[in-house]
Amino acid sequence: MVIVYESKTGFTKRYADMLALKTRLKVFPVKELSKVSKDEEIIFLGWMKAGKIQGLDKLRNYNVKAVCGSGTGRTAEPSVEAVVARNKVEGLPFFYIRGGCYPIKELKGMDRILLSMFLKMLKNRKDKDENIEEAIKHIEGGFDGVKEENLLPVLEWLKCNTEL
Numbered sequence: 761m762v763i764v765y766e767s768k769t770g771f772t773k774r775y776a777d778m779l780a781l782k783t784r785l786k787v788f789p790v791k792e793l794s795k796v797s798k799d800e801e802i803i804f805l806g807w808m809k810a811g812k813i814q815g816l817d818k819l820r821n822y823n824v825k826a827v828c829g830s831g832t833g834r835t836a837e838p839s840v841e842a843v844v845a846r847n848k849v850e851g852l853p854f855f856y857i858r859g860g861c862y863p864i865k866e867l868k869g870m871d872r873i874l875l876s877m878f879l880k881m882l883k884n885r886k887d888k889d890e891n892i893e894e895a896i897k898h899i900e901g902g903f904d905g906v907k908e909e910n911l912l913p914v915l916e917w918l919k920c921n922t923e924l
């Protein structure tokens with residue numbers, strides 16, 4: 761088993777490196793996927809954009825055994841069920857891991873445009889609960905939710921399902 765990840769701003773990479781350190785599994789970014797053999801078992805970690813796990817499509821012909829999606833919220837956005845369906849990973853173990861984000865003013869290009877639209881939508885909502893208020897605060901001010909303990913379910917799964 762090896763770890764493969766896709767990370768844009770580094771939060772998911774930190775989880776991938778942390779997991780590698782804890783398990784001694786080798787770790788590869790998607791851009792080095794050619795170094796991984798097609799039959800090697802893979803645990804994949806990717807950042808999520810509009811519910812889509814980035815980088816995962818490039819692994820369709822690989823032996824992916826489990827998938828982790830990183831987002832900024834307390835729980836997966838829009839929901840674990842929607843993420844699993846949108847990414848066609850039904851039947852594979854899926855783990856949501858809380859990553860983080862830089863303040864929106866530090867983002868560039870399409871990501872900034874998309875996130876500005878999302879922020880506007882959140883701000884316009886009449887039914888703002890604690891989670892929505894928190895999301896607005898994090899998008900505007902940035903947030904780092906990376907914690908070792910967030911990997912515990914992943915480590916547990918690896919222990920039960922691999923030769924670690």
Ligand SMILES: Cc1cc2nc3c(=O)[nH]c(=O)nc-3n(C[C@H](O)[C@H](O)[C@H](O)COP(=O)(O)O)c2cc1C
Nearest residue numbers: 767768769770771772807808809810811831859860
């Ligand atoms: C344009 C954009 C769209 C995003 N969409 C989602 C989303 O649909 N669901 C979610 O949970 N997080 C979403 N996020 C949050 C990121 O997935 C999160 O910040 C992630 O931890 C970043 O990982 P990285 O630093 O490895 O790139 C989005 C972030 C951006 C910039």
